[in-house]
Amino acid sequence: MIQSSELILNPDGSVYHLNLRPENIANDIIFVGDQNRVEKITQFFDSVEFSTQKREFKTQTGVYKGKRITVMSTGIGPDNIDIVVNELDALVNIDLVTREPKEKLTSLNIIRIGTSGSLQADIPVDSFVMSTFGLGLDNMLRSYLIDEVSNAAMEEAFINHTNWDIRKGKPYVIACSEKLEKLIESDKIHKGITATAGGFYGPQGRVLRLNIQDEELNSKMDNFTFNDNRITNLEMETAAIYGLSALLGHNALSLNAIIANRASGTFSEDPYKAVDELIKYTLDKITAN
Ligand code: R1P
Numbered sequence: 058m059i060q061s062s063e064l065i066l067n068p069d070g071s072v073y074h075l076n077l078r079p080e081n082i083a084n085d086i087i088f089v090g091d092q093n094r095v096e097k098i099t100q101f102f103d104s105v106e107f108s109t110q111k112r113e114f115k116t117q118t119g120v121y122k123g124k125r126i127t128v129m130s131t132g133i134g135p136d137n138i139d140i141v142v143n144e145l146d147a148l149v150n151i152d153l154v155t156r157e158p159k160e161k162l163t164s165l166n167i168i169r170i171g172t173s174g175s176l177q178a179d180i181p182v183d184s185f186v187m188s189t190f191g192l193g194l195d196n197m198l199r200s201y202l203i204d205e206v207s208n209a210a211m212e213e214a215f216i217n218h219t220n221w222d223i224r225k226g227k228p229y230v231i232a233c234s235e236k237l238e239k240l241i242e243s244d245k246i247h248k249g250i251t252a253t254a255g256g257f258y259g260p261q262g263r264v265l266r267l268n269i270q271d272e273e274l275n276s277k278m279d280n281f282t283f284n285d286n287r288i289t290n291l292e293m294e295t296a297a298i299y300g301l302s303a304l305l306g307h308n309a310l311s312l313n314a315i316i317a318n319r320a321s322g323t324f325s326e327d328p329y330k331a332v333d334e335l336i337k338y339t340l341d342k343i344t345a346n
C-alpha cells in the first residue's frame with residue numbers, strides 16, 4: 058500500500074496538487090504551460106463538463122468534435138512536470154481507495170502545445186516544431202532510474218560534442234511516442250531534438266547582467282547532429298514529459314510554436330498568433346480519424 062505521505066489526497070479524494078479525481082480526466086490530454094492558454098483551447102469545444110484550478114494547474118475537460126479531451130496547464134519547468142505527470146498517472150493507474158497500483162494499466166495520450174526558442178536560422182519565428190526527442194539539460198529526471206528508456210548513444214555524443222561540463226549534471230535523451238508522431242506529423246511542422254532547460258535565462262544561454270559558465274554552449278548545440286537529427290529548439294518541459302511518460306507507460310508528444318529565434322536574435326511580433334494556429338492544427342489532427 059502506498060503511504061498517505063507519498064500519494065497525498067485532499068479531503069474530497071482528489072490528488073494533492075491537481076485537485077482532480079479519476080472521473081475528471083480524459084485519456085487524451087493536452088498540456089500547455091500558461092493557464093490562460095487552457096481556455097484558448099476549450100473555447101473551441103462543443104461542451105466543457107469540468108473545470109478546476111489549484112496554483113498554476115488549471116484543468117478543463119470537455120468534448121471537441123465528439124472526442125473527450127482534457128486540457129491542463131503545467132506552469133513553467135520540469136519540476137512542475139514531475140508533479141503533473143505523476144499525479145495524472147496516479148489518477149488512472151492507482152486505486153485511490155486501496156492505494157494499490159492497478160493490475161490493468163491505462164496509457165494516457167499526452168500532447169504538449171508550448172512556446173519555444175529556435176536555435177536554427179531556417180526555423181524562423183512563427184513556425185512549428187515537433188520534438189522527436191527531448192534532450193534534458195535540467196537534471197530532474199536523474200532522480201529516477203531512466204537507463205532503460207533513455208538513448209545512451211545520443212547522450213554520449215552530445216556530451217562529447219559540447220564538451221559538456223558534468224558539474225551541471227548529466228544530460229538525458231528520450232524519444233517521443235511514435236504513435237502520436239504519426240498522428241500529428243505533416244509538412245507544416247519541422248522535426249528535431251528539443252533541448253529542455255531548467256531555466257529561461259542562464260540555463261538557455263541568455264546573458265543579461267550575470268555571466269554564465271559556458272557562453273559558447275548555444276553555438277555548440279546548434280551544430281550537434283546524431284543520426285540526421287539536430288537540435289532545433291529550447292524550452293523547459295519536453296524532456297521531462299517524455300521521460301516520465303516513457304517510465305510510466307504513457308504516450309507523449311511535444312509541439313512547439315517558435316516565438317524566438319536565437320540564431321537571428323529575433324522575437325515574434327505576435328507570438329500568440331503562432332500558438333493559436335498550432336492549437337487549431339493540433340485539435341483537428343487529434344480528431345481527424
Ligand atoms: C518560458 O517563457 C515558458 O515558455 C515555454 C517554456 O517551455 C516555458 O514554460 O513554454 P510554455 O509556453 O508552454 O509555457
Ligand code: URA
Pocket residue numbers: 172173174175257261291292293316317
Ligand atoms: N520559451 C523558452 O523556454 N525559451 C524561448 O526562447 C522561448 C520560449
